[in-house]
Amino acid sequence: MSVHAPADTDLRQQVHDAARRARVAARTLGTLTSATKDRALHAAADSVLASVGEVLAANEVDLDVARAAGTPAAILDRLALNPQRVDGIAAGLRQVAGLPDPVGEVLRGRTLPNGLRIRQQRVPLGVVGMVYEGRPNVTVDAFGLTLKSGNAALLRGSSSARHSNEALVTALRAALVAEGLPADAVALLPSEDRATVTHLIQARGLVDVVIPRGGAGLIDAVVRDALVPTIETGVGNCHVYVHAAADLDVAERILLNSKTRRPSVCNAAETLLVDAAIADRAVPRLLDALRNAGVTVHDDPSEDDLRAEFLSMDIAVAVVDGIDAAITHVNEYGTGHTEAIVTTDLAAAERFTGEVDAAAVMVNAATSFTDGEQFGFGAEIGISTQKLHARGPMGLPELTSTKWVVWGDGHIRPA
Amino acid sequence: MSVHAPADTDLRQQVHDAARRARVAARTLGTLTSATKDRALHAAADSVLASVGEVLAANEVDLDVARAAGTPAAILDRLALNPQRVDGIAAGLRQVAGLPDPVGEVLRGRTLPNGLRIRQQRVPLGVVGMVYEGRPNVTVDAFGLTLKSGNAALLRGSSSARHSNEALVTALRAALVAEGLPADAVALLPSEDRATVTHLIQARGLVDVVIPRGGAGLIDAVVRDALVPTIETGVGNCHVYVHAAADLDVAERILLNSKTRRPSVCNAAETLLVDAAIADRAVPRLLDALRNAGVTVHDDPSEDDLRAEFLSMDIAVAVVDGIDAAITHVNEYGTGHTEAIVTTDLAAAERFTGEVDAAAVMVNAATSFTDGEQFGFGAEIGISTQKLHARGPMGLPELTSTKWVVWGDGHIRPA
Numbered sequence: 028m029s030v031h032a033p034a035d036t037d038l039r040q041q042v043h044d045a046a047r048r049a050r051v052a053a054r055t056l057g058t059l060t061s062a063t064k065d066r067a068l069h070a071a072a073d074s075v076l077a078s079v080g081e082v083l084a085a086n087e088v089d090l091d092v093a094r095a096a097g098t099p100a101a102i103l104d105r106l107a108l109n110p111q112r113v114d115g116i117a118a119g120l121r122q123v124a125g126l127p128d129p130v131g132e133v134l135r136g137r138t139l140p141n142g143l144r145i146r147q148q149r150v151p152l153g154v155v156g157m158v159y160e161g162r163p164n165v166t167v168d169a170f171g172l173t174l175k176s177g178n179a180a181l182l183r184g185s186s187s188a189r190h191s192n193e194a195l196v197t198a199l200r201a202a203l204v205a206e207g208l209p210a211d212a213v214a215l216l217p218s219e220d221r222a223t224v225t226h227l228i229q230a231r232g233l234v235d236v237v238i239p240r241g242g243a244g245l246i247d248a249v250v251r252d253a254l255v256p257t258i259e260t261g262v263g264n265c266h267v268y269v270h271a272a273a274d275l276d277v278a279e280r281i282l283l284n285s286k287t288r289r290p291s292v293c294n295a296a297e298t299l300l301v302d303a304a305i306a307d308r309a310v311p312r313l314l315d316a317l318r319n320a321g322v323t324v325h326d327d328p329s330e331d332d333l334r335a336e337f338l339s340m341d342i343a344v345a346v347v348d349g350i351d352a353a354i355t356h357v358n359e360y361g362t363g364h365t366e367a368i369v370t371t372d373l374a375a376a377e378r379f380t381g382e383v384d385a386a387a388v389m390v391n392a393a394t395s396f397t398d399g400e401q402f403g404f405g406a407e408i409g410i411s412t413q414k415l416h417a418r419g420p421m422g423l424p425e426l427t428s429t430k431w432v433v434w435g436d437g438h439i440r441p442a
Numbered sequence: 443m444s445v446h447a448p449a450d451t452d453l454r455q456q457v458h459d460a461a462r463r464a465r466v467a468a469r470t471l472g473t474l475t476s477a478t479k480d481r482a483l484h485a486a487a488d489s490v491l492a493s494v495g496e497v498l499a500a501n502e503v504d505l506d507v508a509r510a511a512g513t514p515a516a517i518l519d520r521l522a523l524n525p526q527r528v529d530g531i532a533a534g535l536r537q538v539a540g541l542p543d544p545v546g547e548v549l550r551g552r553t554l555p556n557g558l559r560i561r562q563q564r565v566p567l568g569v570v571g572m573v574y575e576g577r578p579n580v581t582v583d584a585f586g587l588t589l590k591s592g593n594a595a596l597l598r599g600s601s602s603a604r605h606s607n608e609a610l611v612t613a614l615r616a617a618l619v620a621e622g623l624p625a626d627a628v629a630l631l632p633s634e635d636r637a638t639v640t641h642l643i644q645a646r647g648l649v650d651v652v653i654p655r656g657g658a659g660l661i662d663a664v665v666r667d668a669l670v671p672t673i674e675t676g677v678g679n680c681h682v683y684v685h686a687a688a689d690l691d692v693a694e695r696i697l698l699n700s701k702t703r704r705p706s707v708c709n710a711a712e713t714l715l716v717d718a719a720i721a722d723r724a725v726p727r728l729l730d731a732l733r734n735a736g737v738t739v740h741d742d743p744s745e746d747d748l749r750a751e752f753l754s755m756d757i758a759v760a761v762v763d764g765i766d767a768a769i770t771h772v773n774e775y776g777t778g779h780t781e782a783i784v785t786t787d788l789a790a791a792e793r794f795t796g797e798v799d800a801a802a803v804m805v806n807a808a809t810s811f812t813d814g815e816q817f818g819f820g821a822e823i824g825i826s827t828q829k830l831h832a833r834g835p836m837g838l839p840e841l842t843s844t845k846w847v848v849w850g851d852g853h854i855r856p857a
Contacts, residue, residue, distance in 0.1 A: 284854035392850025414843035435807025439699035
């Protein structure tokens with residue numbers, strides 16, 4: 028550990044103190060019944076609604092700062108709250124209250140030949156850290172999912188949403204206290220200093236997992252410097268591969284939806300791969316369709332283009348020589364998020380789904396479907412692009428660990 | 443990345459080259475049928491048996507080096523092979539061939555309201571690194587489990603077992619080639635230099651997971667320096683808590699078995715906690731029993747004693763004031779491996795199993811039962827003491843990730 032300036036030492040102490048309080052809270056949260064947690068989620072929703080005046084006033088402060096800094100309109104829109112959006116935030120908490128509680132679910136169990144009864148059951152992770160850059164609603168969504176799964180949440184949001192987040196967390200903590208639950212089930216860490224993130228991801232033994240949500244830079248930094256386990260989320264260089272046996276009507280529809288539905292999200296397509304066997308007729312048609320939809324086509328892509336997660340109305344295009352080359356390209360350039368093939372050929376579909384190494388592989392469906400709500404999870408905390416623990420959209424079960432509980436009757440193991 | 447001396451750069455290149463070859467092999471391994479993998483496992487067993495002469499000769503070289511270095515007899519015994527042990531190693535491969543193949547198992551699946559068919563299925567992790575200090579049989583066990591789960595194995599064993607490991611891996615690779623499978627399904631990394639471990643755990647993008655098996659020092663170093671995901675294994679400061687309502691006959695039996703059955707393994711008990719309510723009669727009796735069994739009792743334990751994983755015939759003893767203090771002590775000092783309560787009181791058992799944060803919690807059973815074979819997994823690659831991905835004994839399913847496969851019919855997502 029390098030030498031810290033006093034201010035940094037103070038900040039680390041502050042993060043560690045928050046983590047210790049969260050650990051104490053987590054021990055209580057892990058023992059709550061579903062009914063108690065659901066009542067708390069509804070109380071939190073009520074409290075957010077009752078605080079709408081304070082929340083909107085705080086949001087206005089954040090917006091003023093952002094406007095003064097010349098923040099682009101699209102970013103301002105992501106930051107902005109209004110009564111409808113606050114209603115939506117509260118409704119999200121009630122929705123989580125309606126989801127099944129993962130804690131206590133028995134995943135496996137048996138009676139061993141010696142009579143020992145063993146069962147593997149879901150337990151909370153403990154203290155879950157979240158680092159995010161997004162809109163203020165992420166603060167409340169993360170609280171709802173972590174509380175329902177019996178975890179305490181340490182939230183490190185964007186400094187641009189600082190006042191909004193503080194007002195929301197104040198409302199959440201007030202509801203917890205009114206319900207007789209520990210306020211430290213949720214805490215907001217200081218957002219002014221990037222060092223907060225470092226202290227959070229290095230608080231080994233105090234924090235059980237950190238989930239970074241944001242761009243590739245944030246996620247790389249977190250993975251590189253972390254001493255606590257992390258879950259990589261959401262970097263998506265997603266491909267649509269138009270196979271030789273594709274129906275081009277289907278290909279065009281899926282390509283446009285994958286690229287243009289919401290270009291700024293991680294499940295948007297960033298590269299089009301066209302099979303060489305049909306390139307002559309497919310490439311002009313698909314590129315025309317993209318351009319007509321307002322997409323900038325990088326049809327002579329650089330290596331950087333092929334690796335880019337544009338998150339904008341841009342797409343790289345490459346011609347690949349058959350299914351083998353397509354699979355190799357996707358596994359080389361993809362980020363393991365979502366990959367789609369368009370084909371009428373069953374063998375090609377089977378090979379693509381079997382050999383592409385990604386969280387989700389689509390056959391004749393848009394990449395846009397990789398999403399916890401779409402998959403029926405009710406809500407998601409993020410989309411994991413790593414292979415350990417959770418892969419793809421993460422709902423409530425992914426916020427749990429497991430524990431083996433073994434009941435005996437004085438059993439000892441023979442030598 | 444710091445500047446490396448040329449030799450170190452070469453070593454890193456060597457590890458990265460091995461990892462790249464393993465990745466290529468892994469793509470093939472992931473598509474093999476269970477029948478093909480099982481045939482290869484039997485062929486590998488045959489090959490090990492056919493190579494018994496070379497293996498024992500190589501082992502003799504390792505033993506000579508170890509003897510010349512003054513290695514203690516217990517360590518020499520762990521290193522030594524003989525015809526019976528080689529038979530056992532081959533039998534282990536055949537046992538893994540008989541276990542169910544985890545790859546392709548469908549964990550969840552449904553047809554969404556829009557008609558998309560989604561299913562979550564098990565897929566191999568890819569390239570699995572293992573760092574271990576143990577006996578040469580670990581080399582073959584790790585190969586068997588990784589092959590069966592469709593993964594390529596990069597093995598970094600102890601330099602003391604170098605010649606034995608090389609002879610075994612040569613036999614395994616010959617069998618793979620004879621079966622028409624990639625030899626790089628298993629590779630042995632150089633063991634002379636600790637830097638090999640560093641290069642392996644920093645080969646992000648080339649290695650999917652590294653599992654360290656060894657003492658706390660190795661595991662801490664791996665977790666600290668790793669850039670690839672790791673699974674912490676096997677450090678066990680396990681407690682036996684004798685509750686106020688314990689049957690002391692049961693307590694004595696469980697305590698002795700937990701401490702003395704095999705003191706050098708991670709599921710051995712290292713601390714006895716006695717409830718203050720029965721300390722007067724329980725402590726003298728239990729300590730006598732321990733001492734009569736040859737255990738050194740640390741009955742006025744230092745903080746270090748309470749944190750120690752002795753792995754020897756030593757035990758720390760502390761008196762705790764009731765179930766709350768016991769749970770707090772275990773959660774503070776335990777390593778999250780295995781914790782046992784001895785009690786006839788149902789409420790105490792429920793509280794202990796509910797609130798103790800560990801991979802396995804035992805009621806009236808010895809800590810020695812935390813073991814993949816005992817749990818019915820057939821074999822284990824290690825015992826995870828972390829909360830993400832896998833917790834407790836890890837068998838074949840724990841060597842897999844998952845993938846969502848989504849089949850549509852030209853589906854696009856509405857705005």
